[in-house]
Amino acid sequence: CKEDFDPNYPADNIEYDGSRRILVAYFSQTGNTERLANQIVAATGADVYRIQPSEPYASNPYDDSGRIQNESYDDLRPGVANLPDNVEDYDVILVGSPIWWHNPAMVVCTFLESYDLSGKIIVPFFTYGSTEYLQQSIDKIHEVTPSSVHLRTYSGGSVEEWLRGIHIIQ
Numbered sequence: 547c548k549e550d551f552d553p554n555y556p557a558d559n560i561e562y563d564g565s566r567r568i569l570v571a572y573f574s575q576t577g578n579t580e581r582l583a584n585q586i587v588a589a590t591g592a593d594v595y596r597i598q599p600s601e602p603y604a605s606n607p608y609d610d611s612g613r614i615q616n617e618s619y620d621d622l623r624p625g626v627a628n629l630p631d632n633v634e635d636y637d638v639i640l641v642g643s644p645i646w647w648h649n650p651a652m653v654v655c656t657f658l659e660s661y662d663l664s665g666k667i668i669v670p671f672f673t674y675g676s677t678e679y680l681q682q683s684i685d686k687i688h689e690v691t692p693s694s695v696h697l698r699t700y701s702g703g704s705v706e707e708w709l710r711g712i713h714i715i716q
């Protein structure tokens with residue numbers, strides 16, 4: 547409906563289409579992003595894929611803070627251990643990440659840049675300590691998927707209401 551219209555995301559006005567194939571692709575180190583991803587899977591019935599870095603992070607990622615800061619600040623692309631070969635079969639990819647040193651985990655960018663996602667609907671979602679770098683993190687996902695259609699990110703509250711608002715579910 548019109549009240550949902552956000553001028554920053556005109557594509558929010560895409561029609562609902564029940565035939566779209568949906569993938570939830572996420573990276574999570576300490577479980578927060580995974581919990582949000584699972585809520586999105588429950589609401590959409592999407593397939594789910596967890597991005598695994600080739601070189602795992604410390605189970606307490608604060609012990610890897612130097613590496614993570616370097617990857618973010620130097621815009622590096624850490625390897626993905628488990629790149630699926632069917633990502634381009636999906637019409638919608640909801641892509642989740644923690645905010646790590648002011649950006650998405652860079653391994654998420656590696657994942658996205660491994661495919662031709664032109665024309666795909668890409669919906670970023672994040673978990674974070676503060677919203678200060680949320681817009682920058684959204685912008686980073688848009689930057690690495692320049693030919694995709696981008697819908698509004700999750701910003702708290704009901705996951706189902708958000709997904710209805712961007713017409714991914716009815």
Ligand SMILES: Cc1cc2nc3c(=O)[nH]c(=O)nc-3n(C[C@H](O)[C@H](O)[C@H](O)COP(=O)(O)O)c2cc1C
Pocket residue numbers: 573574575576577578579580607608610611614643644645646647648649673674675676677678679
């Ligand atoms: C090394 C490191 C850097 C972080 N940097 C940020 C940041 O820049 N901004 C922020 O809001 N939260 C930051 N956080 C907090 C995480 O985004 C937050 O804990 C997130 O929910 C973790 O997701 P996960 O449990 O899925 O791994 C950082 C956490 C770690 C470990």
